[in-house]
Amino acid sequence: MVIAPLAACSTGGGSDGSQGTTTITFSYLWSGPEAESLEKIIADYNASQSEVKVIGVSSPDFQKQLTSMSSSNGSFDISDNFGDVVGSWASKGILAPLDDYNIDMSGFVPSSLTQMKYGGKTYSLPIAIHSQLLMYNKKMFADAGVQVPTTMDELADAALALTKTDADGNITQLGLGEAAPGATQRMIAAAFGGSWWDKDGQPTPLNDGNIQAMTWYQNLVNKIGPDKIAKFVAGYGQYQSDQDPFFSGKLAMRIDGEWNGVGIPKVAPGLEWGVITIPGASPQYKDTTEVTASTLFIPANSKHKEAAAKFLAYMVSPDAMKAFTVALGNMPALTSLLDSSADYSAIENFSAFADALKSPNAYAPSSAVSAGEYMTDLNKAFDSIASGNETPKKALEQVESRVSSYSK
Amino acid sequence: MSLRRPASAQTIPSSARKPGDRSSRRALWLGLAFASPFIIGFLFLFAYPIAASAFYSFTDFNLFQTPRWVGLDNYSQMFGNPTFWQSLGNTLYLTVIGVPLAIIISLAGAHLLNFPVKGQPLYRALVYLPSIVPIVVGGYLWRWLLNTQYGFLNYFLGLFGIDGPAWLQEPDWTKPAILLMTFWTVGGTTIIYLAALKDVPQELYEAAEIDGAGAWRRFLNVTWPMISPVTLFQVIVTLIAFLQIFTQPFILAQQRLNTPSAGPGGSMLTFAMSLYQNAFAFLKMGYASGMAWILFVLTLVITLIVLATSKKWVHSANN
Numbered sequence: 001m002v003i004a005p006l007a008a009c010s011t012g013g014g015s016d017g018s019q020g021t022t023t024i025t026f027s028y029l030w031s032g033p034e035a036e037s038l039e040k041i042i043a044d045y046n047a048s049q050s051e052v053k054v055i056g057v058s059s060p061d062f063q064k065q066l067t068s069m070s071s072s073n074g075s076f077d078i079s080d081n082f083g084d085v086v087g088s089w090a091s092k093g094i095l096a097p098l099d100d101y102n103i104d105m106s107g108f109v110p111s112s113l114t115q116m117k118y119g120g121k122t123y124s125l126p127i128a129i130h131s132q133l134l135m136y137n138k139k140m141f142a143d144a145g146v147q148v149p150t151t152m153d154e155l156a157d158a159a160l161a162l163t164k165t166d167a168d169g170n171i172t173q174l175g176l177g178e179a180a181p182g183a184t185q186r187m188i189a190a191a192f193g194g195s196w197w198d199k200d201g202q203p204t205p206l207n208d209g210n211i212q213a214m215t216w217y218q219n220l221v222n223k224i225g226p227d228k229i230a231k232f233v234a235g236y237g238q239y240q241s242d243q244d245p246f247f248s249g250k251l252a253m254r255i256d257g258e259w260n261g262v263g264i265p266k267v268a269p270g271l272e273w274g275v276i277t278i279p280g281a282s283p284q285y286k287d288t289t290e291v292t293a294s295t296l297f298i299p300a301n302s303k304h305k306e307a308a309a310k311f312l313a314y315m316v317s318p319d320a321m322k323a324f325t326v327a328l329g330n331m332p333a334l335t336s337l338l339d340s341s342a343d344y345s346a347i348e349n350f351s352a353f354a355d356a357l358k359s360p361n362a363y364a365p366s367s368a369v370s371a372g373e374y375m376t377d378l379n380k381a382f383d384s385i386a387s388g389n390e391t392p393k394k395a396l397e398q399v400e401s402r403v404s405s406y407s408k
Numbered sequence: 409m410s411l412r413r414p415a416s417a418q419t420i421p422s423s424a425r426k427p428g429d430r431s432s433r434r435a436l437w438l439g440l441a442f443a444s445p446f447i448i449g450f451l452f453l454f455a456y457p458i459a460a461s462a463f464y465s466f467t468d469f470n471l472f473q474t475p476r477w478v479g480l481d482n483y484s485q486m487f488g489n490p491t492f493w494q495s496l497g498n499t500l501y502l503t504v505i506g507v508p509l510a511i512i513i514s515l516a517g518a519h520l521l522n523f524p525v526k527g528q529p530l531y532r533a534l535v536y537l538p539s540i541v542p543i544v545v546g547g548y549l550w551r552w553l554l555n556t557q558y559g560f561l562n563y564f565l566g567l568f569g570i571d572g573p574a575w576l577q578e579p580d581w582t583k584p585a586i587l588l589m590t591f592w593t594v595g596g597t598t599i600i601y602l603a604a605l606k607d608v609p610q611e612l613y614e615a616a617e618i619d620g621a622g623a624w625r626r627f628l629n630v631t632w633p634m635i636s637p638v639t640l641f642q643v644i645v646t647l648i649a650f651l652q653i654f655t656q657p658f659i660l661a662q663q664r665l666n667t668p669s670a671g672p673g674g675s676m677l678t679f680a681m682s683l684y685q686n687a688f689a690f691l692k693m694g695y696a697s698g699m700a701w702i703l704f705v706l707t708l709v710i711t712l713i714v715l716a717t718s719k720k721w722v723h724s725a726n727n
Contacts, residue, residue, distance in 0.1 A: 062667060063688050070471040092472045092691060168571070180664055227578065230672070234574035235557025239664055243558065300472075373690050376668045377491075383673045387579065398490065405485055407470070407692060 022307040023053045027068070027076035030328075031060045033266070037327035044323075045314050052307045069094050074301035077308040083115030083126065083293040087201065087367035088407070090118035096298040097121040101309035103316070109357070112293050112333045115367040125316050126293035128330035130257045131356040132187060133289060134279075135349075138272040140173070140252040148274070152191055152281045155253075156220050162252035163224055171232040176220070177245060178233075179256040182379040185386070187255050189213040190288035190363060192281045196378065201366035203374045203406070205381070205399040212281065214385050214392030226388045240267060247271060258353035262329030265348060275352040277359070287359040293333060331357070370406030377402050465698035470691040482698040492699070494674050495682035498583065498657075502678065503650040506587050510646050511639065514594045518601035532602070536595035543593070547659025550589045551576070554660075561588075576660055579675035586676065589656045597642055604638040605631065633723035640722045644711055651707050654680035679703055 030038055035058040042056045057076065059065065068075045089095050098105075099122050105113070112126040134155075136148065144162055149155040159175030166172050178184045189196060194209020204210070221229060237243015240263045245251040247268035255278060264271050280286030296315055298308045314320055318334055322343055325332045329347050331354055332338050338357070344350045356362060365371070377399045384390035390398075440447070465482055467475035486492045521532050538546065553561050554575040562572030575585040612630045621629065632639075657678050661671040668689040670677035683703070687696035 066691075067471075067688055088691075092470050094472055181669070227574075230577035231556055231574035234577035235555055235559075237555075237558065372668065376670075376685070376689075380491075380670065380674050383579075387673060389579075389673065402489070402491075405489065407690060 021050055021053050022304050023055065024077035024302075024304045024307050024311060025055050025057060025075065026311065027057045027059045027065065027079045029058075029060045029062070029065065029080055031058045034328050038324065040327075041315070041320050041323050045311065045320070052310050054311050066094075069299040069301055072301060074299050074303060076299065077302040077304045078296060078298050078312055080127070080294060080296050081124070083112075083124065083295055084365045084367045084371050086115055086124050086295065086297075087118050088369045088371055089297075090121070090123040091369045093300055095123040096300045096302065096305055097123055098125060098298065098309065098312070101306070101313070103309060103313045107318075107334045107336055108316075109333055109335050109338060111291060111357070111362070111364060115293060115364055116295065118367075124295035124297040125312065126333035127296050127315055127321060128294040128325050128328065129333050129357070130259070130292045130294070130330060131289040131353045131362065132183075132255050132257050133275045133277055133353060133356055134253055135246065135256050135260060136253045136274050136276065137246070137249065137251070138274050140249070144252075148276050149279050151279050152188075152216060155279050156216065159220055159253065160223055165228070169225075169228065171224070171228050173250055173252065174229065174232055174245070175224075175252050177251040177254045179239065179246075179254050182375075182382040184255050185214065185217055185382040186378065187278065187288075187290050188217065190290070190361065191278050191285050192216065193285050195363070196374075197366035197368070201368035201371075203366075203368075203370065203399070203403045205378065205396040205403070206393075209285075211392050211396060214382075214396065216281075218385050218388065218392055221386055222388060226386060230387065242267060244268075246273075258331055258347075258350060259329045261347040261350050261353070262327075273349070275349040277352075277356060280361075285361060287356065288361040288363070289356040289359060291357060291362050291364050293364075294330065369408060370403075373406045374399075374403070461697040461700055464694050465701050467694045469694040469697075471693050472691070475694065478694065482695045483702075485695065486698055486702070491674065491677070491682060495677045495679045498675065498677055499651060499653065499679040501583055502586060502590075502653055503647065505583075506590060506650045506653075507643065507646050509587065510591060510594050510597065510650075511642055513591055514597035514601050514642070515639075517594065517598040518605055521598065521602050522605050532599070535598055538593050539595040541593075543655045544659060546589065546592065547656060550585075550592070550656075551660060554585050554588075577672055579671070579673040582657075582660070582671045582675040585660060586653070586656050589660070590650075590653070597646065600638060600642065601635065604635040608634040636722045637724060640714070640718050643714055647710060647714065648707055651703065651710070652680050653678050654684065657681055658684075 026042065028035070028038060035056075039056050042054050046053055062081070065079060065081070086095070090097075103125065105122065105125070108126060109129060112129045113122070116122050116124045116126065134149075140162055141148065141158075146158050146161050147154075149158045155176070162173065162175035163171060164173040176184065186196065189207070189210045192209040192213040194207045194211075194213050195204060196207070196210065198204050236245050237248070240247070240260075242248065244267070246254050246256070247264060249271070260273075264273060277287040278289065280288065296312050298305050298312065302308055315324070316333070318337055321332050321334055322337055324330070325337070326343060326347070329350070331344075331350075337343070338354060344354070368374075381390070381395040381399050384395040385392050464475060466477060466479060468478045468481075469475035517535055521528065521535060525531075541549075553559050556562050556572065556574050556577075559572075559575075561575070565572040573581040575581050608631060612634070613626055616626045616630050657671065657676040658681055661669045661676040661681075663669045668685045670681065670685075679699070680703070683696050683699040686692045686699065
């Protein structure tokens with residue numbers, strides 16, 4: 001944690017007058033193999049020109065990133081995050097608008113740019129887009145003689161059939177789990193026609209579809225036993241590690257993203273997994289998927305915005321974006337790359353995630369100013385629902401009561 | 409070597425010097441110069457932030473834009489916010505249970521470490537060792553120890569036929585998990601108690617024994633009064649530490665990418681965690697400053713209450 005700011009200080013001096021080279025710091029949230037892939041792209045860029053020298057720093061902490069941008073002198077010149085923070089950060093003047101720089105914004109998948117704008121200006125650009133679908137363990141389905149579900153009722157039946165317990169009643173295999181706390185609950189709402197935001201991005205926790213989805217979820221959890229599930233989940237290992245419950249064959253289904261197409265072959269090469277769209281409670285709500293974007297932005301306190309914009313333009317150019325997204329197993333945000341998916345054919349189940357983007361029921365989460373506070377309160381409500389402590393309506397009413405206090 | 413007063417002090421008695429005298433002003437400036445590291449540090453690192461946070465608590469301030477005066481809005485919002493009360497409740501729960509238990513465990517540990525047995529220095533070092541492990545490192549270690557699938561704690565309980573709970577997933581067990589992690593580092597308190605025990609005059613025990621006092625009576629009538637000033641110090645320091653508890657629940661509740669988290673059902677959200685989330689995750693610095701002042705006043709009041717009661721139970725030369 002100490003290295004990043006020191007590195008930034010030592011390299012943030014900017015222009016190396018004698019050579020006309022501007023040095024900028026790229027602080028990114030990626031780490032491990034993803035960071036290694038990114039460093040190769042940075043090295044290629046540095047080798048390709050002498051105008052801008054980029055120093056990459058892996059710093060995978062959201063809150064550290066945010067506080068680093070609060071001082072008058074920025075410790076980095078370009079960084080990454082997700083699309084849902086753009087509105088909140090742009091409204092507070094944290095991000096520099098990108099419209100005045102010479103960056104080609106014409107080739108992006110149109111829906112991927114929706115979250116990038118605030119007040120008519122573009123504050124971030126997507127380097128990758130993500131969709132989330134229902135991943136399942138093929139062997140577990142075959143062993144249990146369960147067909148892949150096509151409705152939410154079938155999904156509930158499959159989740160129950162694929163849940164196994166030992167002689168003491170402890171769960172040894174769970175039918176439907178989560179990639180992150182609250183993720184499944186948030187995403188199944190759309191399968192019931194629900195939405196957590198209105199068209200203006202304002203919170204709508206009490207939407208009928210949301211309550212129906214949470215009732216469906218609570219019924220499913222109650223049939224298995226909230227305490228048993230809590231105990232099983234408490235034994236989860238680290239996400240995308242050997243101990244990841246889906247990777248290690250302890251979880252039959254979970255809603256998760258396309259990056260698993262690279263992660264699973266690396267960590268659990270023998271795992272036979274498939275992907276289907278999230279079933280709909282009724283036909284008009286089938287094929288829902290949450291579309292998010294990994295974004296690049298220039299903080300308002302950067303002293304080298306011009307140089308950072310040049311590097312940003314390079315990062316979202318077809319060659320760099322392809323190198324980055326293929327390495328990470330992400331979907332490119334440029335239409336030209338997305339349509340020529342041959343480059344991505346080696347990534348397991350990639351086409352299913354890419355096809356999901358075309359669904360009329362694909363949606364992007366709000367990037368409203370209050371998104372962070374709202375998601376925190378929603379996760380708390382999801383906990384209450386999953387543990388059976390509150391009815392869905394009551395838990396979501398409590399969130400609704402908090403909405404008026406959110407940052408505007 | 410004899411001590412000699414400075415020449416100026418020898419020729420002009422201090423009582424004869426007037427405040428406006430040149431030498432007096434020089435002494436003042438010299439004193440201020442020597443004290444300047446503290447004065448400057450205090451002004452910039454304490455006085456200014458304290459004054460600024462008091463001002464910010466009456467503003468809508470997000471770190472990035474000019475604060476906007478909102479009067480008492482932050483405080484009224486706070487008192488109407490269930491998350492505020494939940495975080496306060498969680499903190500008081502940890503404090504009320506954690507402080508007495510930490511004191512009891514430390515004192516019991518100090519007694520064990522005071523027995524004249526072979527290898528005692530090694531045992532003392534082992535008890536103190538967790539205190540020097542960085543708290544974040546300890547936190548991640550405990551996340552694994554408390555894991556129901558791979559953790560050592562439930563495995564150990566299983567050896568005795570006990571089906572361990574889901575420590576970090578069941579709201580009823582998250583706070584005991586935090587307390588366990590906290591008690592792991594009572595070595596510092598234990599060592600201070602050990603020093604206090606060694607300071608108790610041996611003749612008092614001998615006199616008590618002659619009077620027929622057993623071990624428990626000796627503890628109650630000799631040990632406890634004699635170490636009560638140390639206990640007062642320990643209680644106040646431990647109390648403040650629990651009221652400000654942050655790192656242990658923060659690490660245990662942490663999720664991927666360090667997004668704001670509070671444990672299942674918000675059961676691990678302490679006051680300091682909530683303050684941090686409001687300040688640095690939701691960028692509500694004005695609201696968070698108000699929370700800081702509430703915590704300060706709460707800590708002050710509780711500390712004053714403890715000090716007021718101390719006259720009744722702390723033994724001193726005058727008491």
